[in-house]
Amino acid sequence: MPERWDQAGFRERVDALLAGFLAEEAGHLLAIDDALKPVAEQLQAASAHGKRLRTAFCYWGWRAAGQPDNDALLRAAASMDLVHAAAIVHDDLIDDSPLRHNLPTAHISLCTAVTAHPRARAAARSLAMLVGDHLMALAGQLFATSGLPVAYLARARPVWSELARELIAGECLEILSTGAPPDTGTSLKVVRYKTAKYTVEQPLLIGALLAGAASGLRAGLCAYGLPLGEAFQLRDDLLGLFGEPDDTGKAGLDDIRGHRPTTLLAMAWQAAGPSQRERLAGLLGRHDLDEADLHTVRELMRELKAPQQVEVLIAARVREAVGHLGGLGMPAQARGALTDLAYTATDRHH
Numbered sequence: 427m428p429e430r431w432d433q434a435g436f437r438e439r440v441d442a443l444l445a446g447f448l449a450e451e452a453g454h455l456l457a458i459d460d461a462l463k464p465v466a467e468q469l470q471a472a473s474a475h476g477k478r479l480r481t482a483f484c485y486w487g488w489r490a491a492g493q494p495d496n497d498a499l500l501r502a503a504a505s506m507d508l509v510h511a512a513a514i515v516h517d518d519l520i521d522d523s524p525l526r527h528n529l530p531t532a533h534i535s536l537c538t539a540v541t542a543h544p545r546a547r548a549a550a551r552s553l554a555m556l557v558g559d560h561l562m563a564l565a566g567q568l569f570a571t572s573g574l575p576v577a578y579l580a581r582a583r584p585v586w587s588e589l590a591r592e593l594i595a596g597e598c599l600e601i602l603s604t605g606a607p608p609d610t611g612t613s614l615k616v617v618r619y620k621t622a623k624y625t626v627e628q629p630l631l632i633g634a635l636l637a638g639a640a641s642g643l644r645a646g647l648c649a650y651g652l653p654l655g656e657a658f659q660l661r662d663d664l665l666g667l668f669g670e671p672d673d674t675g676k677a678g679l680d681d682i683r684g685h686r687p688t689t690l691l692a693m694a695w696q697a698a699g700p701s702q703r704e705r706l707a708g709l710l711g712r713h714d715l716d717e718a719d720l721h722t723v724r725e726l727m728r729e730l731k732a733p734q735q736v737e738v739l740i741a742a743r744v745r746e747a748v749g750h751l752g753g754l755g756m757p758a759q760a761r762g763a764l765t766d767l768a769y770t771a772t773d774r775h776h
Contacts, residue, residue: 431763433770436485440478443504447568448473464539468532468557469564473511475527479658479771480506480629486763487633487647490756491640498573502636505572506629508565513593513624515558519551520601521684525671532557562590574636582635589628596620603687605711608695613687614656621662622655626771646754650764653743657772660740663688664733668724679720685711689739694732702730744772 452466484503493499517523518531525531533554540549569586570579596619603612630647639647666681667690681688691710698706709715709723727733748768751761 429759431759431766433482433766436482437478439500440481440504440507441474443500444473444507445470447504448564451564464536465553465557468515468535468554469560471529471535472515472532472557472561473507476507476510477770478504478507479767480510480625482763482767483626483651484629484633486760486767487630487635487639488637489633490630490647490754490760490764491634491637491643492757493637496574499633499636502569502572502574502579503629503633505565505569506624506632508561508568509589509593509624512558512561512565513597515554515561517597519554519558520597521680521686523680528671578636578638581638582632585628585632585635589624589632592619592628593624596623600687605685606687608687608692610689610692610696613689613692616687617656617659617663617689618652621659622652624655625658626655627651643754643756646750650747650750650768654747654768654771657740657743657747660689660736660743661772663690664736664740667727668733679715679723682709682719682723683711683713683715690727690732690736693735694727694730697730697732697735702726740772744768 448470452470455462455466455469481500481503484506485500488499488503489495514526515532518526519533522533523531524534529535531554533551536550536553536557537546539553540546543549566586572579596616599612600616600620603609603616606612627648628651630651631644634644634647663681666688667679680686681691694706695703706723706726709719712719748765751764754761
């Protein structure tokens, strides 16, 4: 039997790496001016949480190709979590979300730094936008200075460009679709491009390319990664409405208040009759919703069996993903780790 992967130990290793890297960057900012302290603090806070799934997928893309554990590879892989940190700051800003991990989001936290500004709220949002931009730049810096040979890095650079393009495309698609009549096809496309690809498929592929993996292995990892990434975001949508805020760290009505194009909403809309649609439409986009409204939305979703339908989509995608691992000829430990990650990513309590 192969040695089982220590997920907790891996996460601690990545946490320490990113904390050290961002502390050094914070020092560079403070050397410019002490007034940048709030920005430096948000830069560090933005990547202080998370399960490090994107780093893990990149790491196991490398290991699946038969390469050994390597500190330089871990640095390159950890850049995926800085991409995620950047995306989170921007996403919270776009959605005007007040909470993340039960803490104020970047644009809310930065309000205290600009109390004297004549347009304080706009100034805080501008600072948050710049924090997100800088995190994305730092992701590229960490990748490029990881210590891996230049030839290895060159193999993966085209996927980096694809990752940035598709992440931005997905975010734009969500904005363009927000407030429109719910549609399952549109929602699933947003899921794919906004989250699924940069969460699983592209980190895996970057790791495999860094390792010089053969085309067959790369194709198999993509076939595993895309449905799993979609299942990950579908679970996130379910937790967004049905999870408890103390566990999820987010406000439970955010997606309904924002009238966002989630697959959960699209499934409910598709199943609803005229009176049910009228009730649902009366709640979408309202900013005055309270706990009683949350209960109403949940009950209506259950009545329409939308959560059950999304659970079916999640289960089917996880089965599809794991089913691709058996014939790829990768080391047993890599196959075991990727199997574990499939369930860690999609069967979350928070």
